[in-house]
Amino acid sequence: METRSKITVILAVVLILITGCVYGQDRAISTSQLPKTAKNFLAANFKGVTTSSVIEDSEIFGVDEYKVRLTNGMKVDFDSKGNWKEVDGEHQKVPYGFIPATIRNYVAKSFPNTHIIKIERKSWSYKAELSNGIDLEFDRNGNFKRIDD
Known part of the structure; x- marks a missing residue:
């Protein structure tokens, strides 16, 4: 019985570690990889301002949001479809x-x-x-x- 509970605990820990690795993955992408809606939003509202970083925040079932930082210091968050969620002028x-x-x-x-x-x-x-x-x-x-x- 004690061996069985140790195995259960070990399996639970391994599962938690695997889930943690898969669940919240952020990765840098290029501006061209943003959804078209997001690219159009940036072009229309931040004409002439380039991006300094674009982060794709993925969850288990796909992209959750995109976080864009602009060279003028402002930040724009988009949902998975490229619709703006937040614009922070800093x-x-x-x-x-x-x-x-x-x-x-x-x-x-x-x-x-x-x-x-x-x-x-x-x-x-x-x-x-x-x-x-x-x-x-x-x-x-x-x-x-x-x-x-």
Whole structure:
């Protein structure tokens, strides 16, 4: 009985190690290997800015997301299909072309001396961080919900 439990423990440890190696694989790729949607997003919103690194984050069942760092210091995360998930200006104003007009208009009207330095898109909402440190939440249509503490 003791030998059987030792074998079970050893097999469990081996399984955990194998799963850990397969589960979270990050690898550097070239910009040309990004999905077309992501390449188009970068070309439209960061014209003339090149990438300094592109990381493909894979999970067990395929690519989970792409993490792109640009030479101007900004970061863009894309989902597995190349749709933007987050744009982080790293304290710089992010391009506004892809941000829903309702969000742009709300920020311009309610916080006229600020700009968006980070925006995140989730399934049912947006979250925008302003240059004055305030975080705003919007619904999926870009309507203001609340200030996030």
